Amino acid sequence: MAALLRILLLLLVATAARGEVLGREGLAGFVRPPMSVGEPLGDDGVWELLNSGGALAGYVFQTEPLAPIPGFSGAPIDLFVALDLEGRFIDVKLIAHNEPIFVSGLGEAPLRAFLDQYRGLSIAEPMVVGTPYGDAGTGSALTYLDGVTKATASVRIAHESILAAAREVARERMQGIASAPPxxxxxxxxxxxxxxxxxxxxxxxxxxxxxxxxxxxxxxxxxxxxxxxxxxxxxxxxxxxxxxxxxxxxxxxxxxxxxxxxxxxxxxxxxxxxxxxxxxxxxxxxxxxxxxxxxxxxxxxxxxxxxxxxxxxxxxxxxxxxxxxxxxxxxxxxxxxxxxxxxxxxxxxxxxxxxxxxxxxxxxxxxxxxxxxxxxxxxxxxEEPAAPPSPLREAVRARAGDLWVLGGLVVGLAVLMGPLMHRVARRGWLLPVRLGVLAVVLGFVGWWGQGQLSIVTVLGAVRTAWEGGSWAFLLYDPFGLAVWVAALVGLVVWGRALFCGWLCPFGAMQEFAHHAGRMLRLPEWEPSALWDRRLKWVKYVLLAGLVAVVFVAPDHVDKAAEVEPFKTAITTVFVREWVFVAYAVGLLLLGMVTFKGFCRYACPLGAVMAIGGLVRGRDWIARRAECGSPCQLCRVRCRYGAIEPSGKIDYSECFGCLDCVQILDDPRQCVPKVLAAKAALRMPQKEAA
Structure with missing residues (x-):
């Protein structure tokens, strides 16, 4: 583990590539003839837009230099914007982005269709991303832009980037009004x-x-x-x-x-x-x-x-x-x-x-x-210059109901794994409670709330930390941010167990696949103890490779992150290209014969959680002196291979299933308790003799 941490630290000091600032030739590729790009206007990336006669017709610019609002990959959504002299959008086109939902989830077509809506609109028109209530839009002074389902946060980032950059150009170039603190x-x-x-x-x-x-x-x-x-x-x-x-x-x-x-x-x-x-x-x-x-x-x-x-x-x-x-x-x-x-x-x-x-x-x-x-x-x-407005308030307001339900679920899980742990872990109780919670997590946190955490966010955070950018991209998805907060707090109390064992939607799907395999009476394949230990290092190797890609080839991070099936199985609910669907379904089929194979061996996010679990402050599962010597029952029955022969629990691999807690508390299963009970029965017989 120490060697792996040293490798990751070395990767963090590698050279990172930044987004390219386009010159005249680069911008000219987005301009429709007979218009052309003229001379630069200052050093902020704004250029003249000339008509066929060479006269000034407007302005062209990239949004990234003027409004570098980070997206979910940690990099801004870079857009080409052309404004006429009256502040009307001539064109808005996509230059570059690394938004995971558009890269290979939904594809870029919905994003490009969204950008087409700006053509002909004026910067002077109040624009809102969303749908008017009832017929309110009919006589409204507002202009409503249709968003993209499952990509609302990314679309809002693009919208704010466009308006922030366009307003800056309009104030400086068209109005002659320099930006000043209000x-x-x-x-x-x-x-x-x-x-x-x-x-x-x-x-x-x-x-x-x-x-x-x-x-x-x-x-x-x-x-x-x-x-x-x-x-x-x-x-x-x-x-x-x-x-x-x-x-x-x-x-x-x-x-x-x-x-x-x-x-x-x-x-x-x-x-x-x-x-x-x-x-x-x-x-x-x-x-x-x-x-x-x-x-x-x-x-x-x-x-x-x-x-x-x-x-x-x-x-x-x-x-x-x-x-x-x-x-x-x-x-x-x-x-x-x-x-x-x-x-x-x-x-x-x-x-x-x-x-x-x-x-x-x-x-x-x-x-x-x-x-x-x-x-x-x-x-x-x-006033003194103020920081840009945070997008968090509106995003939280839009998802207030979901956040309350999520908060209740997390509090319930904390009580379940805390004060009520030994009551829940009783025979006949644990399995239905666990499957019920996992069903809620898959349906509500995953498919409904789109709260599946991803290695993409971790890689975006790494890139932001290296480049000294803004962390605001995390605020565009308050539901996902709340799941992250719960997972990080859980690392301190339970290690990786809270998220990996109870809050991960794809982990829940893997467990349901395992139970489906048992119902179908499929054969089980489990690697030997030696290969189990070896295979558990695969996820760390994958994590190290993904971090390397952030610095060596940042434009390919989204493709490399497809090692996770989360986008396919949870975000798009299997509505993707066949190769991604086949990969995700293949992992679920593997889970039917090998218990949670992806989670145990290949999940790079699981590797992050395992490393983060080193901050855990206590050993929260009780052990007895007899655990490991002579009793090996918990180790043999642990499907995650998280209990060592000595009886010690390897919390970096523990998913908090509570099966060992059930064995520990059950006088009919726990070997030390069984032996103690038999000894107590023999004692009166010896005294009578």
Missing amino acids: AAPDLAHREALDWDALVAQGIASRKRVTNAEVEAGFAGTRWADDDPEAKADPEGAYLDLWIVDLGPPSIRDAVLGEATLARLARLLELSPTEEPILVIDAGRHGLVSPDFVRNTAPDRLSATQDGLPLALRDADLLVELKPGVPEGTAMILRTDRRLGFDPSRPWVMEVEAVREHGMFQPEVGRVTLEAPHATPERFFLR
Whole structure:
């Protein structure tokens, strides 16, 4: 083991290859004629895009130099982007990536199809990866991009890379606005304000639009006669919108009731970079559509600053206003200052007036009503540069239910392998409990939750550590991250047993294959003790080889990692090319005659867990003085070969099946207990004689 660790340390100091930055010729291969690549614009990888006459038509760039957001392999998803002079996407193409799900799982076709959706869209349009609720997308100001099933996290990484790089180019090249730290509310600034003062000083801005003005917006279109109420009351208020930035304490104190102030304070305590914005509509518009779902992006409200979109989201707060504040439909929206919003500078709220024409599959028409707003600079301080927003919060929110169930499962396993271990390990109890847990792990953690841990994550972490990159790629999959946390904590308490024995979906599948083999009465093939010891080193050799590939040929890591069948059996549920399916099925067939052969001998992730298990703080399975001498029952029955002839347990090979605990506690199986019971019966007979 020590020799293996030395080998791995030597591999860690090998030379690693980084992603290639394309020059003019490399970028030209992605540009469609008659356009061509012009001159570079600075040293950030942005180039001129020229039309057929040689005039400037836009900009082309790679996303990796501008937004190196790591993917699951540890390397960014590198994309080619072409923008026209108005900030509209001309093209988005894939340059390079190592995302495991696309390399050989789903193939690159779904990713390329996802990227095709950007063509023709504008950087000024608020874009969301996902599906609108019900018909909410019909009259929405949001643009929804269809994601890729089983690859949501990777697609979001690509989406954030595209938008982050494109916004940087748009701000610097198109708007002439250099990126600067946004302002934040000055929490120490206090003024005595009421509603009249807010209105008088322009702190509360108003936008009133009559029915007649909206009618004029739809005049000459097919929707011109689709609002009888507007025609009946032309001077009535279609929109009577008030906008107030609630970030500064003095302003929100002048507007909100006590209960809402307390709820907003709790929200800002958890999310201090959020800027809350109050909107009140006393007109007919109502702010959102009937299909709107709380705590999501408002479907008929959007905002821009400097021509670029701001990300708005409902704060999901019940709004109680102070007396004197106008009545109407009230919402508190929030946007994150880290995403480019500067509350001390003017911005524009855009309200969609929506009409439908026709009864069946009606056609939707929209008119945008703009409401500019600015809050005086005296309420703000300029912040220091802030770190990019973490993707963890939204990802956790999206999978909150799954994470709660996973947490309950892990806690249950900790109790099962801790305080209840000896009760569960009783004859007649252990097998049904174990198979029940493994069924949940395979179905919920594996197929449903996509929580199968993989050596790919370990290799990505190794590459990130070597190159000094970001670990943010781990945060795009909070479910998988939670399984990793449970596995790492388990290493300290039980060694590899918690994950390898109970939490690994493919390990569960291997065990079910073994029981299927017994039901079919297939012959069993188990290597001799000598070959068992030899074969257990195969997984360490495979691990060392994979780590070497990270540094010698990093572009081939994904292919080398196919030694794991996890992507085939768990991630894609056998929907792959036949060669991968044949390999995974072959390993399961092997498991029917050789107990968990892949897990014991060939799993590189198991090798990582075995090495990590060296941090285990205790020997958690009890032993007796007679274990090993003279009793060998536990060693003979251990299917993992994890008990030495001396009776000592080799925890680097122990999967925590609890079979030896069952033997140890059973007076009918444990040889020392059986002998002690017989001796106790003979003692009265000797005394009587």
